[in-house]
Amino acid sequence: MSQKHLNLIYAIKDGIGISIESVESGLKCNCTCPSCGAVLVAKKGSKMIHHFAHHSVDDCEYGYETSLHLAAKDIISKAQKITVPPVYVSFPDSPKREELYYESREINIDKVELEKKFGNIIPDIVIHACGKIFYLEIYVTHKIDEAKLAKIKKANISTIEVDLSSIDRTITYKDLKNILLSDSKEKAWKYNVAAENKLKQFYANADKRTLMSRGFAIHVDNCPIKIRTWKGRAYANFIDDCMGCQYCISTNKDIGLLCSGRTRIASIKDFDIPQNIRIENSNAEIRKSKQAYIVSGYCPNCSHKLVKRHGKFGSFLGCSNYPHCKFTIAIDAKTEESIKP
Secondary structure (H helix, E strand, O other), rough: OOOHHHHHHHOEEEEEEEHHOOOEEEEEEEOOOOOOEEEEEEEEOOOOOOOOEOOOOOOOHHHHHHHHHHHHHHHHHHOOOEEEOOEEOOOOOOOOEEEEEEEEEEEOOOOEEEEEEEOOOOEEEEEOOOOEEEEEEEOOOOOOHHHHHHHHHHHOOOOEEEEOOOOOOOHHHHHHHHHHHHHOEEEEEEOOOHHHHHHHHHHHHEEEEOEEEEEEEEEOOOOOOOOOEEEOEEEOOOOOHHHOOOOOEEEEOOEEEOOOOOOOOOOOHHOOOOOHHHHHHHHHHHHHHHHHHHOOEEEOOOEEEEEEEEEOOOOEEEEEOOOOOOEEEEOOHHHHOOOOO
């Protein structure tokens, strides 16, 4: 086994866990391996990182992992504060990018419980803070699997996973403490109640839409932002339009296609804006986007090429997809000059 795997930073002495920093050097430490129970020697020289090693036997398979778990639990149980990672709202089965909900922040710890059973879950650490509880799981070789995550979601308990699987095996107790208690990339929410509630709020402000198969295309009729029109009726192309639309909240086959175009909820900050203002702002952005299409020489309703036509009221641009698309726009010399050939 690699020398790096010998560096245990936590051991058992007199039946309780103890840090390498709290014992005498050599066999005087009177410590045993937290996994196999073999005698350990405390190596605390001036040229190496302090650590425990097995004295007369080869390293056991789970000694390092068990040592990290014990050290982590000791650090958390003694801590008064902990920095929790940022909270993001993600949109599964949707083209929308995740959104930052809360920045990482330091909170006071009221109480810590270790290996306590909650229903059919035994989390590594339970932290009581701000009148709520959350789980903290230590990942060395076994991360939270789908079965355990399903149980956590069913119990509706926020859970942080600390990923120690890739850290330097020569990590010190002090470095581990910094990872666990400070703002670190190793910590992330596997499930967060606040984020889940916000996602449900997005769902509640969206409408279920039906997909219509027409030839080789899949359409969604009655597009609320009128991204395309055909014979005066609004629709959207599912692939070209919906999959890139900020109002496409879900395409999950069980939930269905959820569209928030009617309520114009696209981001978390939209919940704080009155609906009439949201719609007004959204329509302004849509007009701006359509104008960009026109300047490029394409129809803003169906993306077909615009062609110059002449009528009794003067020149205008019309969609080449006429009569299916009846988009027209009057042009003057300045407008015509701005349109790309």
